[in-house]
Amino acid sequence: MDVSDLKVFEAVARLGSMNRAALELNTVQSNVTAKIRNLELELGVQLFQRQARGVQLTPAGRRLLPFSPKLSKLLSDAKTAALDDGSPNGELEIGTLETTAALRLPTVLANFARTYPLVRLVVTTGTTCSLVSDVLGCRLDSAFVAGPIGHPDLLHTPVFREELVLVAPRSLRSLEDLGFLQNLQTIVFRIGCSYRLRLDTFLASRGFLVTQPLEFGSVDAILGCIAAGVGISLLPKGVVASAWRDGRVSIHELAPEDAIVETELIRRRDTYVSSAMSAFLNCLTSERFPTLQAAE
Incomplete structure (x- = not known):
């Protein structure tokens, strides 16, 4: 068992597929399959249950998984040191x-x-x-x-x-006007973004029911949609300052407990x-x- 074996094992376990693991590791699926097979032979246990669509960890694989990143990192650290x-x-x-x-x-x-x-x-x-x-x-x-x-x-x-601000289309003059927006739409990063969670909490505290949010992967895309009047977001003030100065969006300050992060x-x-x-x-x-x- 070496670092490369553990790296392949962790990728397959996380992605649930030999093929997807091969793509992430920039290799071919046969190499990944051979690594896993050799690791199973060395340990004397089956680590994955092969299925029609991908693989699933066996009980032995689940017991090994928590050690995989730690061992890989320990060996890597030893070499680095x-x-x-x-x-x-x-x-x-x-x-x-x-x-x-x-x-x-x-x-x-x-x-x-x-x-x-x-x-x-x-x-x-x-x-x-x-x-x-x-x-x-x-x-x-x-x-x-x-x-x-x-x-x-x-x-x-x-x-x-950071100071977070509510970013909205230019037509929104104050937070009190949120209730006049039809089909209130939030424009956010994907699930797991803490700013998104804060925005949801802020709107819920004011009794707003939000439809399915629009998810984007970049600040520019979010600001572009807001400028076009699509919806609102919660972002650091420094990130949106240029768009605000250019008159593309409006910004609205929040209470410190909602704004400071x-x-x-x-x-x-x-x-x-x-x-x-x-x-x-x-x-x-x-x-x-x-x-x-x-x-x-």
């Missing part, structure tokens, strides 16, 4: 919210890439829910998410504070802090964010 001479290098995988990537990170990432050219920085966007899952599953080294995050396996560091940097407690990760943390600190002391 052995090769880590203090000069930042190798690969660093960072996750982030779409809004954080647009508003807060361009300067940080540019400075980091310029200062540490030997580090291959990979940035992935997602929702808070998906990013937490990817950090816990050791698929990301760290991620920027909307707090508070209180998982016992994670270190969480408040990095900066802390963006946190999360990472696993039990992983090796490489020179590349240390350099990234130092780069954040140099951008005049709050002191990055990991919260317990």
Whole structure:
């Protein structure tokens, strides 16, 4: 059993398909099938029940699954530690919210890439829910998410504070006018976005019944739909400032308990802090964010 075996096993278990796992791992299905078969022979148990449409974990597979990302990460950390001479290098995988990537990170990432050219920085966007899952599953080294995050396996560091505002078509003059909107439509990121949950809670507290939301994967797409009069959203004020100044949308401030959200940097407690990760943390600190002391 080695790192590649465990990586293939985890992908098949998560995706429920040898073929989909092969696509994600950029290999052919026969290689994935052979890896799983060899792993089953080595362990002496069947890990997957083959079905007409994909595969399903056996009881033995379910017992192995929680160890797979931890073992893979431990072996990867061991290799990284052995090769880590203090000069930042190798690969660093960072996750982030779409809004954080647009508003807060361009300067940080540019400075980091310029200062540490030997580090291959990979940035992935997602929702808070998906990013937490990817950090816990050791698929990301760290991620920027909307707090508070209180998982016992994670270190969480408040990095900066956002003020959320209700973003609406120009015709909406105040929050009191929401009741006059016909077929109130929300325009949001996919399920797992904390801003989406806050918007749902805010509207429910005011007695609004919202139809099926429209889901998009980018800030620009959401703002474009709002500008066209399709619906409303809840986004950081800094992200929508340009569209508001251009007169494309209207923004409406909320009470602090609805508006203020802390963006946190999360990472696993039990992983090796490489020179590349240390350099990234130092780069954040140099951008005049709050002191990055990991919260317990």
